[in-house]
Amino acid sequence: MTTIFHDECKCAVCGHTHTYTVMGSTNSFGYADLDFRPAGMQRRTMHYWLQECPECGYVSRSVEDEPAIPREFLELEIYRTCEGIHFESNLAARFYKHYMICLETEKVSDAFHSLLHAAWECDDCGDAENAVLCREKALPFTGRLAELDARNAEAIQVIRMDILRRSRHFEELKAEFENKTFEEEAFEKARVYQLELAARKDEGCYNFGDVLDD
Ligand SMILES: [Zn+2]
Structure with a gap:
């Protein structure tokens, strides 16, 4: 089973404290998809993979992680609007923002996987157009x-x-x-x-x- 708990975390960018839901453990029994999307309960835990500060918009595995980008980056229109992409799901937008931060800080693997995760979430909520868009952006990586x-x-x-x-x-x-x-x-x-x-x-x-x- 998936265990979750609540944790108060202080954002490393703006200092705002917020209660996040954190995943303790889960399972991925069963066959993964052909792009290694996990099976089992882990498949439905994407909500807990990233934290997004409601105050400044910083996205990271933990908002307590020291950011490699300045706060000004998070205030850019291009970041706040996901480069103008209208995602049907806030979670997909969160993965996309994480991709933008990773790209900016040259974390190639994380940038790639964030795009893939955004595509998975788009798949789940029927946002076919943006699922394709995220995959096309992931290809060159x-x-x-x-x-x-x-x-x-x-x-x-x-x-x-x-x-x-x-x-x-x-x-x-x-x-x-x-x-x-x-x-x-x-x-x-x-x-x-x-x-x-x-x-x-x-x-x-x-x-x-x-x-x-x-
Ligand atoms: Zn913040």
Whole structure:
């Protein structure tokens, strides 16, 4: 089960104290999606992944984290309006703001994952347009990420395949991955499965259970 508790945290940017809901533990039993979105209860815990200060708009895993950006950045119109993107969910907007902070502070991996998390939330609330937009913004990060994190380079390519397909870049997916092979068996099966889905222009959400049972 997921355990949550309440914690009073003081914002490192503006000093405002607010009570946040914090997640103690959860589980992710079951097959992850093809972009590694977790299964189980963890899937429904996104509300607790980031804190957003209601006073100054600072977003971080914990608002007590020392910010690497100045308060002025949080006051920019471009930040407050998520670059003019009208998200249907405040949570998606929160992930997007975290992406903007991570981009500004050159945290490439966190920027990428925040975009992906924003896309997941858009999926959940039926905001299809912004789900695609977030995935398209995430795509250019994958090359750099694979370089920075050689150990997980294959996994990052697996995520890239799913992002390409779910943002309807079917031809690019085919061109890029048709002649590739992955060492890890589950990833190789995912590649074959993704190409089959792309061939029938299927942009739906699938998990590793679908791949391995196929
Ligand atoms: Zn604050």
